[in-house]
Amino acid sequence: MTDLLEVRDLSVSFVTSRGPVPVLDGVSLSVREGEVVGLVGESGSGKSVTALSILGLLGEQGRVDAGQIRLDGRDLLPLPEREWLRVRGRQIAMVFQEPMTSLNPLFPVGFQVAEVLEEHLGLGRREALARAVELFRDVGIPDPERRVRDHPHQLSGGMRQRVMIAMAMACRPRLLIGDEPTTALDVTIQAQILALLRDLGRAAGTAVLLISHDLGVVAAMASRVVVMYAGQVVEEAPARELFREPRHPYTRLLLAVVPGVREKRARLSAIAGSIPAPSALPVGCRFHPRCPDAIPLCREAAPTLDPHGPERRVRCWRAAELADGVRL
């Protein structure tokens, strides 16, 4: 069976006054029908650029240097803009981190959702607005008949994010990309929104690509996890396996540096150094300057993303060797 979404060897750079700066290097990932995949990384990892690429939203300065983005087997990258318009919002939808900047402050929120239905499904205004009320109800907005007339500033952060989800789900997309959809929300509201994403996704058969720096969010939602660092995928595995036995040193450290609510550790492990700038990437493995397990080979040769078992890939020369000593 073809994957719903297949990103294959995607390389992207940004054009700057100082020349092209590479931001994605040979990124491959896939999402199956109805699956929830977590994409984890810190700043500069390229996770947001990956999401924008999938939606053809790189903008003037973004350049795809290589690779394919296949939806149901069809490569989207060569499509002209008018074809992209039929994919965006219809087949693939996205929810961003800051609902206040994604929603037009001048128009009522119901109108903004109705707009999507009119545009993609050809509904008339009245029908679209009625459907918007239903969508508001589906996403748990109380008193939806009144709320559709509100402007974004009249709603709380959690409510605005529900509106964004209603907008994204309006056309029952095949894939929903959430780029840090709950990062700006309070923790009790985050729990509500995560539950909503999960329930809606399941009910509509929509696959979800959930991008987050928060490992807890990803652990709670995803069945598979992809970890990115400095523009590359460094590890990919089923969620349970990744958290039980992370194989890439970066993944392992990432899990060790995050404090837990359930249990207090004496001292947090820290990762020395900082994330490299895309214009100043280290030679060899991009993580080696910060890696406690680096050997001379790591400085000289960039490791490839290798399979480790049927469902796991790791980009590390020492992954197999270190696996024997790993425990959490």
Place this chain on the structure above:
Amino acid sequence: MSGSQSLTPLLSVEGLVREFRVGAGVLRAVDDVTFHVDPGETLGLVGESGCGKTTVGRLVLRLLPATAGRIVFDGRDVTDVPERQLREFRRAVQVVFQDPYSSLNPRLTVRDIVGEPLRNFGATRRAAAARVGELLDTVGLPPGYMMRYPHAFSGGQRQRIGIARALALGPRLLVCDEAVSSLDVSVQAQVLNLLADLQRQLGLALLFISHNLAVVRHVSHRVAVMYLGQLVEIAPEAALFDHPRHPYTRALLAAVPEAGPDAVPPAVLPGEIPSPLDPPAGCRFQTRCPRAEARCRAAEPPLTEEQPGRWVRCYFPEPEPSRRTA
């Protein structure tokens, strides 16, 4: 672990109130808040939007005047003291802000940024520069970086610069307002470890304000939880996180998703956080509380010391687990 009751608190806040006039109404951002911080200890202050924790920080720093209540620092009532009499207070109580990008003047060198408090207190240029070098070293940055401008540094490094600046005058209390919230997790740990080291070395007390419960757990000796302007629970760290007694604290902790092979979707507390402009009558949490009863709607429960050092604002707090191995 410090925080023993026999010490005189370094900071004591009593019945603190801060109101804002909003349109025709009044918003009580901070409503009758009482707590203390002992020398050398960290009090974590947590809560969600509208809880008032940031406003408490500003009040303690005397960046905002209080509407009512008292702030006592090192035995001296500083609530209404005019600014010109606050010199020693300003030296002793410093702040680290959330945003490493807006809290450093982009037009000043690191030397001038970190040295500014020293110059304000009469240090010569040379003496200030020497001290800046020491401070940068203390926070793990090469002293040679002092001639650079903020834009040359990463977020984590800028936060270290902010900490160096806060340490310049040898404060006794550091108010950290979401000090690590804007940092990547790999950098966050570095800064948290630094704060812990500094606390140990310098005997610093910390008022650590954050919405991130895991971070607060990690740094705090005691924790205070706020909801809609009020304190709802105060307890030592382990007690609060392992046996929360207020229903809101329990819900808050249950809502945090944890990374792990057996992770489950976090428990959902339904309902919106009410607007602070129009808080619910009676107990403010009753609109979302799974255990709310008529009594809760009728009258606001007082903050009660259920056991020494454990305060809860609830008519039906979760009972203490029976101790068999105490």
